[in-house]
Amino acid sequence: QKEVEQNSGPLSVPEGAIASLNCTYSDRGSQSFFWYRQYSGKSPELIMSIYSNGDKEDGRFTAQLNKASQYVSLLIRDSQPSDSATYLCAGYAGNNRKLIWGLGTSLAVNP
Amino acid sequence: EAQVTQNPRYLITVTGKKLTVTCSQNMNHEYMSWYRQDPGLGLRQIYYSMNVEVTDKGDVPEGYKVSRKEKRNFPLILESPSPNQTSLYFCASSARAITSYGYTFGSGTRLTVV
Numbered sequence: 609q610k611e612v613e614q615n616s617g618p619l620s621v622p623e624g625a626i627a628s629l630n631c632t633y634s635d636r637g638s639q640s641f642f643w644y645r646q647y648s649g650k651s652p653e654l655i656m657s658i659y660s661n662g663d664k665e666d667g668r669f670t671a672q673l674n675k676a677s678q679y680v681s682l683l684i685r686d687s688q689p690s691d692s693a694t695y696l697c698a699g700y701a702g703n704n705r706k707l708i709w710g711l712g713t714s715l716a717v718n719p
Numbered sequence: 720e721a722q723v724t725q726n727p728r729y730l731i732t733v734t735g736k737k738l739t740v741t742c743s744q745n746m747n748h749e750y751m752s753w754y755r756q757d758p759g760l761g762l763r764q765i766y767y768s769m770n771v772e773v774t775d776k777g778d779v780p781e782g783y784k785v786s787r788k789e790k791r792n793f794p795l796i797l798e799s800p801s802p803n804q805t806s807l808y809f810c811a812s813s814a815r816a817i818t819s820y821g822y823t824f825g826s827g828t829r830l831t832v833v
Contacts, residue, residue, distance in 0.1 A: 642821050642822075649827075649829075651824035651825060651826055651827050652762075652824050653824070654823070706767070706777075706816075707822070709762045710761070
């Protein structure tokens with residue numbers, strides 16, 4: 609059973625701090641990973657994608673991938689209350705052509 | 720504006736009354752998929768379509784039907800809804816099913832079956 613696991617949280621950080629969200633996956637064949645943000649009752653919104661080992665930065669967001677250790681992380685710098693949401697990690701395994709979703713980590717940024 | 724449009728946003732229906740949730744995308748995406756999202760269970764794939772006339776079961780297909788007669792449309796059909804199909808439903812599309820593309824989601828349909 610291919611799995612993507614996330615700590616459900618809630619993760620609570622003060623405004624302006626760095627929020628660190630982590631995700632581990634079981635399928636070594638997974639080739640690419642995605643982070644989605646989902647506000648309560650709303651649809652998931654793609655934030656970052658990452659395909660290669662290392663870091664990928666986009667504004668306040670940095671995605672990190674370590675294929676040897678099978679984990680993916682998302683760092684949010686200068687966290688804002690508007691970042692409070694659930695963050696979903698998803699991994700893509702080419703052999704079954706589908707995304708495997710984690711259950712999400714709830715983030716609360718406190719003013 | 721590039722988007723995935725789902726209708727209706729909210730629906731309350733009775734057990735056994737057939738319903739259709741529509742999904743349309745304007746991005747010429749090949750891949751489309753339906754998910755349901757339930758507390759504690761996350762996103763679960765119902766059906767997906769790799770292209771026109773090509774559909775396949777996801778992880779929880781029982782009680783659902785789909786069709787893909789046109790590239791832009793991918794309706795979800797509940798022939799005889801039951802209370803355990805009460806859920807939040809999302810349609811999603813992607814340029815391709817292969818590795819490099821993320822999904823664009825519709826706004827969701829909150830379905831209640833009584």
